[in-house]
Amino acid sequence: MAAATLSTTDSEKLSKLQSAVAGLSQISDNEKSGFVNLVSRYLSGEAQHVDWSKIQTPTDKVVVPYDSLAPTPEDPAETKKLLDKLVVLKLNGGLGTTMGCTGPKSVIEVRNGLTFLDLIVIQIESLNSKYGCNVPLLLMNSFNTHDDTQKIVEKYTKSNIEIHTFNQSQYPRLVADEFVPLPCKGNTSKDGWYPPGHGDVFPSLKNSGKLDALLSKGKEYVFVANSDNLGAVVDLKILNHLIRNKNEYCMEVTPKTLADVKGGTLISYEGKVQLLEIAQVPDEHVNEFKSIEKFKIFNTNNLWVNLNAIKRLVEADALKMEIIPNPKEVDEFKVLQLETAAGAAIKFYDHAIGSNVPRSRFLPVKATSDLLLVQSDLYTLNDGFVIRNKARANPANPSIELGPEFKKVADFLGRFKSIPSIIDLDSLKVTGNVWFGANITLKGKVVIAAKPGEKLEIPNGAVIENKEINGPEDI
Template sequence: MAVTADVKLEGLRAATDKLDQISENEKSGFISLVSRYLSGEAEQIEWSKIQTPTDEVVVPYDTLSAAPEDLNETKKLLDKLVVLKLNGGLGTTMGCTGPKSVIEVRNGFTFLDLIVIQIESLNKKYGCNVPLLLMNSFNTHDDTQKIVEKYSNSNIEIHTFNQSQYPRIVTEDFLPLPSKGKTGKDGWYPPGHGDVFPSLNNSGKLDTLLAQGKEYVFVANSDNLGAIVDIKILNHLIHNQNEYCMEVTPKTLADVKGGTLISYEGRVQLLEIAQVPDEHVNEFKSIEKFKIFNTNNLWVNLKAIKRLVEAEALKMEIIPNPKEVDGVKVLQLETAAGAAIRFFEKAIGINVPRSRFLPVKATSDLLLVQSDLYTLVDGFVIRNPARTNPSNPSIELGPEFKKVANFLARFKSIPSIVELDTLKVSGDVWFGSGVTLKGKVTITAKSGKLEIPDGAVLENKDINGPEDL
């Protein structure tokens, strides 16, 4: 078997060397990832060794010291910070072309607009200089460059850099897809957000930031509206010299597949569902044993990133992602940034309030953030205090609502949902303006078009046709 793995790797290496669309750094990063994959070094977690992390390892948010009251002290802290948003994703699932971060979220503002407004107000309030970095992929780079121009008059330094571009591997003969004539975008893939660390270094941005005296980077998905700069967390990390911090939050039944933090052989580690032996999957999904999950809001020390990348020590678990391109079965190997936690010194989790996790992955999430459940203040999406239930309503919209354009067309205005528990909509349903939804509401257009009239108040109703309204 060893021979075939070596032969595969040699063939792949020779073919990759000839690809002139990517840099030498990308080629060596790719070959190193593949050789780790072929050597089968994926360590199986020994289930009996898993321990629940203590409060020292996963610190409860409410035990953090208050942020300094002195504006000058706060400025000093913030001047050590950089904000990095993962901006490699396209809005294809929601029917959009271009980067997902330019989908309009609220009041005509996009994700990116809100991020810029938030950092602008921080820089203005404290007289600090928090730069914004956007990690694009080859899919989002060109569009993002054009979009970023509109912020040229803001008080923020905006840097962009690209994550690596790796060739997809043809499963059948283990050769790179681009070497077989697939030289367009389909031949390549971005290798997951675990690539943020080497890419930050390879782009030269890491050295620039270190030279400016920056110490920590706050990394988050660009579609998580709750991922805002938190001075209490920054203060805690600087005081305790924690090189890495993952924000986790209590799991609900909606998050059962999310990765969780465990203590394992004396270190804190991310446990993903893919690493769980089949016989323990149900236990992993239970919210009794594993009570928290990874929000992908990460705080990382920049010098530590430099040290570990240069030592090639960040060997995160490899996530094989099989795909099909024009009928050809291909493999892409990816890594996740959260899995790097075990390589950093004094790494911790902080168990944060749910409000710091507000991702928009589908139009049902868009409905939440566009509704009266939230208001917008200085670019921050603030939850309506009139909502007494700490968790958000559960919303399921049918395929007719999947694309943003169709979703927006079907609502004359977004309904009031402050008192809503669950909403399930299926079929050809259209909403008038000023509709209020309360309790448990199910709307099914059994035959043809179903219009919910302007001003309708639906409370604990099951609607199957106009006669039920």
């Protein structure tokens, strides 16, 4: 799709911006040109909306059912060959601010005192030990998480795993009405800058020199996933399938539940597979997009990509992913962040596919309610892998809503003497000043709502099944 040409006003805006960006000493030439390029595409108003009538549901050839992927080789020597072609890359640019933490989100303790990063390292170590292979771990940091992560990875120096870190781009926030970079307005703090979304993983991998280094070692595929998705573990079936079928890109999708209705989905469009995000959907079709009857799958952001293909497309400047404008307010300035998503790159790769994977490969921890699930008896830990307890009959996890008192990790941990048993829980809603004792069991549908101004303590050993509790008399 050709970019529209810029109007005179927009051309003037862009050249003024270019000279302002040229004077920013904090960022590299690659970052400057990447940023100007992104703004130029944004101004030209490249068509972002899709023609609804052209959308088709992808066939099983395009979104391959997990069960129909080729089986993995039984010979350990063949498995070693496969794994030696692989690199694992975790997106580690996010801070744990929404959960009340100050450092990188990946260092929040998830279970048994182990952090997301500990679990990732243990998983890859056990693969390397079992097969005698060398799967390296790459962490893509942002300028927000770089310094802390460098200190944290030092503790893994004695492990049998190579860990590499690199930074994604640092772009200046745009003052919306004047169209100048925020750092030019005298804001020299971190607030003047932003990391431009995980779509930036491809150019950053190339610009950091890591891509060429990996290719020179015979690596062929990178498995990219969010560091907070505990289900995103190396999968030999997917890797084997991609190598055998020469697929340059694979997005793992999984069946939608009502909790995932806003997640992006895969469609067939003008002969190619592409990601459809809610932001691209015309208003009159949003309800249809959210329906789990028509769009049955959503993107887990577990992506498998061929490294040679990344090099080819980045060097040709061919990855023109949809731009996501993210308006914010900083120091009373209305600013704009332009971002891209890695999943949107699917349409630029050859023989790109989706794979409809089991729900167990999507276990993100976005809030303390998710932490409650993974710390409970619903899961066990084995070699760094968080494994679901077979004792739970219901394939879906319980829905959990915790009030603002539980939002921060420290407060959440303080309010539970121990995490309750939730094997037979369907839903839990907690509001108000509630404290949990030890060895509590929750079953069915449970609502616990403390009266305003009152403290409600759930005693040790309580068993609560299909009840609403507002005070001690209800227990």
